[in-house]
Amino acid sequence: MQDTRKYLVIVSAILICLGIVMIYSSSSIYAWQRLSDPFYFLKRHIFYVLLGILLSLFAMGIDYRILNKYSKPLMLISFLMLVLVLVPGISKEIAGARRWFRFLGYSFQPSEFAQLAMIIYTASFLSREDKDIKDLFSGFAPMVMVLGVFVLLILAQPDLGTAVSISVVVFVMLFIGGIRLSHLGAIILLALPALYVLIFSVPYRRKRIISFLNPWMDPQGIGFQLVQSQLALGAGGIFGVGLGQGRQKLFYLPAAHTDFIFSIIGEELGLIGTVAVVILFILFIWSAAKIAMKASDGFGHYLSVGIIALIAFKAIVNIGVSIGSLPTKGLPLPFVSYGGTSLVFNMIGLGLLLNISKSREV
Numbered sequence: 001m002q003d004t005r006k007y008l009v010i011v012s013a014i015l016i017c018l019g020i021v022m023i024y025s026s027s028s029i030y031a032w033q034r035l036s037d038p039f040y041f042l043k044r045h046i047f048y049v050l051l052g053i054l055l056s057l058f059a060m061g062i063d064y065r066i067l068n069k070y071s072k073p074l075m076l077i078s079f080l081m082l083v084l085v086l087v088p089g090i091s092k093e094i095a096g097a098r099r100w101f102r103f104l105g106y107s108f109q110p111s112e113f114a115q116l117a118m119i120i121y122t123a124s125f126l127s128r129e130d131k132d133i134k135d136l137f138s139g140f141a142p143m144v145m146v147l148g149v150f151v152l153l154i155l156a157q158p159d160l161g162t163a164v165s166i167s168v169v170v171f172v173m174l175f176i177g178g179i180r181l182s183h184l185g186a187i188i189l190l191a192l193p194a195l196y197v198l199i200f201s202v203p204y205r206r207k208r209i210i211s212f213l214n215p216w217m218d219p220q221g222i223g224f225q226l227v228q229s230q231l232a233l234g235a236g237g238i239f240g241v242g243l244g245q246g247r248q249k250l251f252y253l254p255a256a257h258t259d260f261i262f263s264i265i266g267e268e269l270g271l272i273g274t275v276a277v278v279i280l281f282i283l284f285i286w287s288a289a290k291i292a293m294k295a296s297d298g299f300g301h302y303l304s305v306g307i308i309a310l311i312a313f314k315a316i317v318n319i320g321v322s323i324g325s326l327p328t329k330g331l332p333l334p335f336v337s338y339g340g341t342s343l344v345f346n347m348i349g350l351g352l353l354l355n356i357s358k359s360r361e362v
Contacts, residue, residue, distance in 0.1 A: 005357050008287040011280050012335060012350050016049060018277070019261070019336035019343075026249045026264045027257035027338065041257055041338055044106070048340035052347030059351030060358075067352075068299045071117075071124035075146070078117035081110035082153040099157045109341040111154050111162045115169070116345050118150060119306030122170050126177040127298035133177045140183045143174065160198060160205065161329040165313055167191075172309040173302055208328045215324065225260070228253040229322050233266040233274070240270030257338045259330050262322040277336070281315045291357040300356040307349040314342075 024042040031040040067074070085091040085098055092102040100107040125143055126133060133139040147170050154163045175184060199205045207222040215226035232248035235241060246267040249256040256264050266274045285308055292304035311334045318333040320326035332339040334346045 004287050004290050005354055007283065008291070008350070008353065008357075011284045011287065012347075015277075015280055015284070015335035016347075018265075019333075019338075020045065020049065021243070022261055022265055022268075022336065023257050023338045025244045025246070025268060026261060029250060030256070044340065045338050045343075047106075048343050049347075051340075052344045055344060056347040056351030056354075059348050060355045062355070064303065064352055064355045065297070065299060067120050067303070068124045068127065071121045074117040075121045078110065078114040079150070079153070082114055082150065085110050086153070086156055097157055097159065099159055107340060111157070111159055111166075112341040112345045114150055114154065115162070115166050115310060116348065118147070118166055118170060119173070119310065120303065121146070122173045123299050123302035123306055126173065126302045133174065134180050136180075136183060140174070140179060143170065144187060155198070158202075161317075161331050164195075164329075165310065165317075165331065168313050169306055169309045173306050176305050177302065225254055225328055226324055229260050229263040230324055232260075232263040233323065236267040236270040236273075238271045240266075240268045240273055243268050255330075258332055259318065259328075259337070260322055261337045262319050262333055265336075266322075277333075278319065281312070281334075285312050288353050291353050295356050304353055304356055307353055311346060311349065 020042070023045050024039070027041040028038040032038040081101075085101060088098075090101070091098045092100045092107065099111060100109050102108075122143065147167065151163045151167060154166070171184060171188075175181075199209060210222060215222075215230070228248055232246065232253055235246075235248070241247075246264055248267055249264055253260055253263060262274065262277065265277060269276075288304065288308045288311075292301055292308060295301040295304055314331045314334050317326055317329055317331045318337070321328055321331075332342045335343065337343075
Protein backbone atom coordinates (compact mmCIF):
# COMPACT_ATOMS: atom_id res chain seq x y z
CA MET A 1 0.00 0.00 0.00
CA GLN A 2 2.99 2.29 0.38
CA ASP A 3 3.40 2.55 -3.40
CA THR A 4 -0.30 3.28 -3.78
CA ARG A 5 -0.05 6.09 -1.23
CA LYS A 6 2.98 7.51 -3.05
CA TYR A 7 1.15 7.55 -6.38
CA LEU A 8 -1.90 9.16 -4.80
CA VAL A 9 0.16 11.89 -3.12
CA ILE A 10 2.24 12.57 -6.25
CA VAL A 11 -0.82 12.77 -8.52
CA SER A 12 -2.66 15.04 -6.09
CA ALA A 13 0.40 17.27 -5.67
CA ILE A 14 0.75 17.65 -9.45
CA LEU A 15 -2.92 18.61 -9.78
CA ILE A 16 -2.65 21.13 -6.93
CA CYS A 17 0.52 22.69 -8.36
CA LEU A 18 -1.07 22.85 -11.81
CA GLY A 19 -4.04 24.57 -10.22
CA ILE A 20 -1.83 27.20 -8.58
CA VAL A 21 -0.11 27.99 -11.88
CA MET A 22 -3.31 28.06 -13.94
CA ILE A 23 -5.26 30.12 -11.39
CA TYR A 24 -2.65 32.84 -11.56
CA SER A 25 -2.51 32.62 -15.35
CA SER A 26 -6.30 32.78 -15.75
CA SER A 27 -7.09 35.35 -13.04
CA SER A 28 -4.19 37.82 -12.85
CA ILE A 29 -5.40 40.26 -15.52
CA TYR A 30 -8.99 40.07 -14.31
CA ALA A 31 -7.85 40.68 -10.71
CA TRP A 32 -5.63 43.57 -11.77
CA GLN A 33 -8.42 45.26 -13.72
CA ARG A 34 -11.18 44.71 -11.14
CA LEU A 35 -9.30 44.60 -7.83
CA SER A 36 -5.99 46.38 -8.60
CA ASP A 37 -4.07 43.33 -7.39
CA PRO A 38 -2.99 40.69 -9.95
CA PHE A 39 -2.14 38.27 -7.12
CA TYR A 40 -5.52 38.58 -5.36
CA PHE A 41 -6.90 35.14 -6.28
CA LEU A 42 -3.49 33.48 -6.19
CA LYS A 43 -2.81 34.60 -2.60
CA ARG A 44 -6.21 33.43 -1.42
CA HIS A 45 -5.85 30.12 -3.21
CA ILE A 46 -2.44 29.48 -1.65
CA PHE A 47 -3.96 30.21 1.76
CA TYR A 48 -6.58 27.53 1.13
CA VAL A 49 -3.91 25.12 -0.14
CA LEU A 50 -1.92 25.57 3.08
CA LEU A 51 -5.07 25.18 5.17
CA GLY A 52 -5.95 22.07 3.18
CA ILE A 53 -2.50 20.59 3.79
CA LEU A 54 -2.83 21.12 7.55
CA LEU A 55 -6.30 19.59 7.67
CA SER A 56 -5.30 16.68 5.44
CA LEU A 57 -2.38 15.93 7.78
CA PHE A 58 -4.85 16.04 10.67
CA ALA A 59 -7.16 13.67 8.79
CA MET A 60 -4.20 11.34 8.26
CA GLY A 61 -3.16 11.47 11.91
CA ILE A 62 -6.41 10.57 13.63
CA ASP A 63 -7.97 7.13 13.79
CA TYR A 64 -10.51 7.48 10.98
CA ARG A 65 -12.77 4.95 12.74
CA ILE A 66 -13.65 7.65 15.26
CA LEU A 67 -15.67 9.30 12.49
CA ASN A 68 -17.95 6.27 12.58
CA LYS A 69 -18.80 7.08 16.20
CA TYR A 70 -19.40 10.77 15.49
CA SER A 71 -21.24 10.42 12.18
CA LYS A 72 -24.57 11.54 13.64
CA PRO A 73 -23.17 14.64 15.45
CA LEU A 74 -21.40 15.62 12.21
CA MET A 75 -24.69 15.34 10.36
CA LEU A 76 -26.42 17.48 12.98
CA ILE A 77 -23.73 20.18 12.72
CA SER A 78 -24.03 20.08 8.95
CA PHE A 79 -27.83 20.32 9.16
CA LEU A 80 -27.61 23.40 11.41
CA MET A 81 -25.13 25.05 9.03
CA LEU A 82 -27.41 24.45 6.06
CA VAL A 83 -30.29 26.01 7.97
CA LEU A 84 -28.26 29.01 9.17
CA VAL A 85 -26.91 29.77 5.69
CA LEU A 86 -30.50 30.46 4.60
CA VAL A 87 -30.99 33.10 7.29
CA PRO A 88 -30.61 36.70 5.99
CA GLY A 89 -27.89 38.63 7.77
CA ILE A 90 -25.95 35.53 8.77
CA SER A 91 -24.92 34.28 5.34
CA LYS A 92 -23.55 36.14 2.33
CA GLU A 93 -25.88 36.49 -0.65
CA ILE A 94 -24.33 36.54 -4.12
CA ALA A 95 -26.48 36.82 -7.26
CA GLY A 96 -29.57 35.80 -5.32
CA ALA A 97 -27.97 32.67 -3.81
CA ARG A 98 -27.26 32.09 -0.12
CA ARG A 99 -24.48 29.51 -0.07
CA TRP A 100 -21.66 31.09 1.93
CA PHE A 101 -20.65 32.24 5.38
CA ARG A 102 -18.11 35.07 5.41
CA PHE A 103 -15.27 35.25 7.98
CA LEU A 104 -12.51 37.87 7.90
CA GLY A 105 -12.83 38.24 4.14
CA TYR A 106 -12.85 34.49 3.46
CA SER A 107 -15.88 32.44 2.45
CA PHE A 108 -17.03 29.07 3.76
CA GLN A 109 -19.58 26.98 1.85
CA PRO A 110 -21.43 24.66 4.27
CA SER A 111 -22.73 22.43 1.48
CA GLU A 112 -19.16 21.19 0.93
CA PHE A 113 -19.01 20.15 4.59
CA ALA A 114 -22.47 18.59 4.16
CA GLN A 115 -21.20 16.38 1.33
CA LEU A 116 -18.39 14.99 3.48
CA ALA A 117 -20.72 14.59 6.49
CA MET A 118 -23.22 12.71 4.33
CA ILE A 119 -20.48 10.41 3.02
CA ILE A 120 -19.34 9.65 6.59
CA TYR A 121 -22.93 9.04 7.74
CA THR A 122 -23.72 6.77 4.78
CA ALA A 123 -20.50 4.80 5.32
CA SER A 124 -21.40 4.40 8.99
CA PHE A 125 -24.95 3.32 8.10
CA LEU A 126 -23.78 0.73 5.56
CA SER A 127 -21.14 -0.72 7.89
CA ARG A 128 -23.57 -1.40 10.77
CA GLU A 129 -24.13 -5.11 11.19
CA ASP A 130 -27.74 -4.67 12.32
CA LYS A 131 -28.77 -2.94 9.10
CA ASP A 132 -30.15 -4.83 6.11
CA ILE A 133 -29.69 -2.48 3.18
CA LYS A 134 -31.84 -4.73 0.99
CA ASP A 135 -34.86 -4.14 3.21
CA LEU A 136 -36.99 -1.21 2.07
CA PHE A 137 -38.10 0.10 5.47
CA SER A 138 -35.10 -0.60 7.69
CA GLY A 139 -32.35 -0.15 5.12
CA PHE A 140 -33.19 1.95 2.09
CA ALA A 141 -35.98 4.30 3.21
CA PRO A 142 -34.16 5.81 6.25
CA MET A 143 -31.14 6.76 4.13
CA VAL A 144 -33.31 8.27 1.40
CA MET A 145 -35.22 10.34 3.98
CA VAL A 146 -32.02 11.74 5.48
CA LEU A 147 -30.66 12.46 2.00
CA GLY A 148 -33.94 14.12 1.03
CA VAL A 149 -33.78 16.58 3.93
CA PHE A 150 -30.26 17.65 3.00
CA VAL A 151 -31.08 17.90 -0.69
CA LEU A 152 -34.07 20.15 0.05
CA LEU A 153 -31.93 22.46 2.20
CA ILE A 154 -29.28 22.69 -0.52
CA LEU A 155 -31.91 23.33 -3.19
CA ALA A 156 -33.25 26.20 -1.06
CA GLN A 157 -29.92 28.06 -1.39
CA PRO A 158 -30.40 27.38 -4.43
CA ASP A 159 -27.67 24.95 -5.57
CA LEU A 160 -28.93 22.23 -7.90
CA GLY A 161 -25.43 21.08 -8.85
CA THR A 162 -24.41 20.21 -5.29
CA ALA A 163 -27.83 18.61 -4.63
CA VAL A 164 -27.36 16.34 -7.65
CA SER A 165 -23.73 15.68 -6.67
CA ILE A 166 -24.54 14.55 -3.14
CA SER A 167 -27.42 12.40 -4.40
CA VAL A 168 -25.26 10.65 -6.99
CA VAL A 169 -22.54 9.93 -4.42
CA VAL A 170 -24.98 8.46 -1.89
CA PHE A 171 -26.65 6.33 -4.57
CA VAL A 172 -23.25 5.02 -5.67
CA MET A 173 -22.43 4.10 -2.06
CA LEU A 174 -25.81 2.39 -1.62
CA PHE A 175 -25.29 0.49 -4.87
CA ILE A 176 -21.86 -0.73 -3.69
CA GLY A 177 -23.45 -1.57 -0.35
CA GLY A 178 -25.83 -4.02 -2.03
CA ILE A 179 -29.08 -2.08 -2.37
CA ARG A 180 -31.82 -3.69 -4.42
CA LEU A 181 -31.73 -2.31 -7.94
CA SER A 182 -35.53 -2.15 -7.94
CA HIS A 183 -35.45 0.26 -4.99
CA LEU A 184 -32.74 2.39 -6.60
CA GLY A 185 -34.53 2.44 -9.95
CA ALA A 186 -37.81 3.39 -8.31
CA ILE A 187 -36.36 6.37 -6.44
CA ILE A 188 -34.57 7.59 -9.58
CA LEU A 189 -37.79 7.38 -11.60
CA LEU A 190 -39.65 9.26 -8.86
CA ALA A 191 -36.95 11.95 -8.82
CA LEU A 192 -36.98 12.57 -12.58
CA PRO A 193 -40.23 14.62 -12.64
CA ALA A 194 -38.97 16.75 -9.75
CA LEU A 195 -35.66 17.28 -11.56
CA TYR A 196 -37.53 18.26 -14.71
CA VAL A 197 -39.54 20.86 -12.80
CA LEU A 198 -36.44 22.18 -11.01
CA ILE A 199 -34.68 22.70 -14.35
CA PHE A 200 -37.42 23.96 -16.65
CA SER A 201 -39.37 26.06 -14.14
CA VAL A 202 -36.33 28.23 -13.43
CA PRO A 203 -35.41 30.55 -16.35
CA TYR A 204 -31.62 30.50 -15.97
CA ARG A 205 -31.53 26.71 -15.68
CA ARG A 206 -33.79 26.35 -18.71
CA LYS A 207 -31.47 28.64 -20.67
CA ARG A 208 -28.50 26.47 -19.72
CA ILE A 209 -30.17 23.42 -21.24
CA ILE A 210 -31.04 25.37 -24.39
CA SER A 211 -27.49 26.70 -24.69
CA PHE A 212 -26.10 23.20 -24.17
CA LEU A 213 -28.20 21.81 -27.02
CA ASN A 214 -27.14 24.57 -29.41
CA PRO A 215 -24.75 27.18 -27.96
CA TRP A 216 -24.18 28.74 -31.40
CA MET A 217 -27.86 29.61 -31.69
CA ASP A 218 -27.17 32.62 -29.45
CA PRO A 219 -23.38 32.98 -29.17
CA GLN A 220 -23.61 36.46 -27.61
CA GLY A 221 -26.35 35.48 -25.14
CA ILE A 222 -27.23 32.19 -23.48
CA GLY A 223 -24.57 30.28 -25.42
CA PHE A 224 -21.75 32.71 -24.64
CA GLN A 225 -19.96 30.60 -21.99
CA LEU A 226 -19.98 27.37 -23.95
CA VAL A 227 -18.95 29.09 -27.18
CA GLN A 228 -16.03 30.82 -25.49
CA SER A 229 -15.03 27.58 -23.79
CA GLN A 230 -14.98 25.72 -27.10
CA LEU A 231 -13.06 28.56 -28.77
CA ALA A 232 -10.46 28.35 -26.02
CA LEU A 233 -10.07 24.59 -26.41
CA GLY A 234 -9.95 24.87 -30.20
CA ALA A 235 -7.37 27.67 -30.15
CA GLY A 236 -4.96 25.55 -28.12
CA GLY A 237 -4.48 22.88 -30.76
CA ILE A 238 -2.09 20.11 -29.81
CA PHE A 239 0.61 22.06 -27.98
CA GLY A 240 -1.27 25.17 -26.82
CA VAL A 241 -0.56 28.84 -27.36
CA GLY A 242 1.81 28.94 -24.40
CA LEU A 243 1.46 29.33 -20.66
CA GLY A 244 0.04 32.76 -19.86
CA GLN A 245 -0.62 33.54 -23.54
CA GLY A 246 -4.29 32.59 -23.66
CA ARG A 247 -6.78 35.19 -24.90
CA GLN A 248 -10.14 33.81 -23.78
CA LYS A 249 -9.38 34.68 -20.16
CA LEU A 250 -9.20 38.35 -21.17
CA PHE A 251 -12.82 39.05 -20.20
CA TYR A 252 -14.18 36.67 -22.84
CA LEU A 253 -14.62 33.43 -20.86
CA PRO A 254 -16.55 33.96 -17.60
CA ALA A 255 -15.35 32.05 -14.50
CA ALA A 256 -12.05 31.24 -16.23
CA HIS A 257 -10.29 30.46 -12.94
CA THR A 258 -13.18 28.45 -11.44
CA ASP A 259 -15.71 26.52 -13.54
CA PHE A 260 -13.85 26.78 -16.88
CA ILE A 261 -10.23 26.43 -15.84
CA PHE A 262 -10.03 23.23 -17.91
CA SER A 263 -10.71 25.33 -21.02
CA ILE A 264 -7.82 27.65 -20.17
CA ILE A 265 -5.58 24.62 -19.69
CA GLY A 266 -6.63 23.47 -23.16
CA GLU A 267 -5.93 26.86 -24.70
CA GLU A 268 -2.55 27.43 -23.10
CA LEU A 269 -1.23 23.87 -22.80
CA GLY A 270 -3.13 22.33 -25.70
CA LEU A 271 -4.47 18.83 -26.17
CA ILE A 272 -1.38 17.50 -24.42
CA GLY A 273 -2.25 19.47 -21.29
CA THR A 274 -5.90 18.42 -21.19
CA VAL A 275 -5.11 14.75 -21.82
CA ALA A 276 -2.50 14.91 -19.06
CA VAL A 277 -5.14 16.25 -16.64
CA VAL A 278 -7.57 13.47 -17.58
CA ILE A 279 -4.83 10.85 -17.11
CA LEU A 280 -3.97 12.30 -13.70
CA PHE A 281 -7.58 11.96 -12.57
CA ILE A 282 -7.72 8.39 -13.90
CA LEU A 283 -4.56 7.57 -11.93
CA PHE A 284 -6.06 9.23 -8.84
CA ILE A 285 -9.28 7.22 -9.09
CA TRP A 286 -7.38 4.01 -9.81
CA SER A 287 -5.05 4.44 -6.83
CA ALA A 288 -7.91 5.44 -4.53
CA ALA A 289 -9.98 2.46 -5.72
CA LYS A 290 -7.15 0.11 -4.71
CA ILE A 291 -7.28 1.64 -1.24
CA ALA A 292 -11.05 1.13 -1.07
CA MET A 293 -10.78 -2.51 -2.14
CA LYS A 294 -8.09 -3.26 0.44
CA ALA A 295 -9.61 -1.32 3.36
CA SER A 296 -9.38 -3.24 6.63
CA ASP A 297 -13.00 -2.62 7.66
CA GLY A 298 -16.41 -1.92 6.16
CA PHE A 299 -16.53 1.69 7.31
CA GLY A 300 -13.19 2.47 5.68
CA HIS A 301 -14.29 0.72 2.49
CA TYR A 302 -17.52 2.70 2.13
CA LEU A 303 -15.87 5.96 3.21
CA SER A 304 -13.27 5.51 0.47
CA VAL A 305 -15.97 4.75 -2.10
CA GLY A 306 -17.84 7.94 -1.18
CA ILE A 307 -14.76 10.16 -1.43
CA ILE A 308 -13.77 8.62 -4.78
CA ALA A 309 -17.30 9.01 -6.15
CA LEU A 310 -17.47 12.67 -5.11
CA ILE A 311 -14.12 13.66 -6.64
CA ALA A 312 -14.74 11.61 -9.79
CA PHE A 313 -18.23 13.07 -10.29
CA LYS A 314 -16.99 16.64 -9.93
CA ALA A 315 -14.11 16.02 -12.34
CA ILE A 316 -16.36 14.37 -14.94
CA VAL A 317 -18.97 17.14 -14.76
CA ASN A 318 -16.44 19.98 -14.89
CA ILE A 319 -14.57 18.51 -17.86
CA GLY A 320 -17.83 17.53 -19.55
CA VAL A 321 -19.17 21.08 -19.23
CA SER A 322 -15.95 22.58 -20.57
CA ILE A 323 -15.95 20.46 -23.72
CA GLY A 324 -19.70 20.91 -24.26
CA SER A 325 -20.74 17.34 -23.45
CA LEU A 326 -22.81 18.33 -20.39
CA PRO A 327 -25.02 21.33 -19.55
CA THR A 328 -23.32 24.20 -17.74
CA LYS A 329 -23.14 23.51 -14.01
CA GLY A 330 -20.95 25.25 -11.49
CA LEU A 331 -18.86 22.39 -10.11
CA PRO A 332 -15.12 23.11 -9.71
CA LEU A 333 -12.40 20.85 -11.06
CA PRO A 334 -11.06 19.06 -7.94
CA PHE A 335 -7.63 20.23 -6.73
CA VAL A 336 -7.30 22.57 -9.73
CA SER A 337 -10.07 25.19 -9.78
CA TYR A 338 -10.16 28.24 -7.55
CA GLY A 339 -12.68 27.63 -4.79
CA GLY A 340 -11.48 27.53 -1.21
CA THR A 341 -14.01 25.34 0.60
CA SER A 342 -14.14 22.75 -2.17
CA LEU A 343 -10.34 22.52 -2.31
CA VAL A 344 -10.01 22.17 1.47
CA PHE A 345 -12.56 19.35 1.70
CA ASN A 346 -11.07 17.57 -1.30
CA MET A 347 -7.74 17.62 0.52
CA ILE A 348 -9.39 16.37 3.71
CA GLY A 349 -10.83 13.53 1.63
CA LEU A 350 -7.32 12.81 0.32
CA GLY A 351 -6.03 12.70 3.90
CA LEU A 352 -8.75 10.22 4.87
CA LEU A 353 -7.90 7.99 1.89
CA LEU A 354 -4.25 7.94 2.94
CA ASN A 355 -5.31 7.24 6.53
CA ILE A 356 -7.45 4.28 5.45
CA SER A 357 -4.57 2.87 3.41
CA LYS A 358 -2.30 2.97 6.48
CA SER A 359 -4.74 0.96 8.59
CA ARG A 360 -4.12 -2.06 6.39
CA GLU A 361 -0.50 -2.14 7.54
CA VAL A 362 -1.25 -1.90 11.28
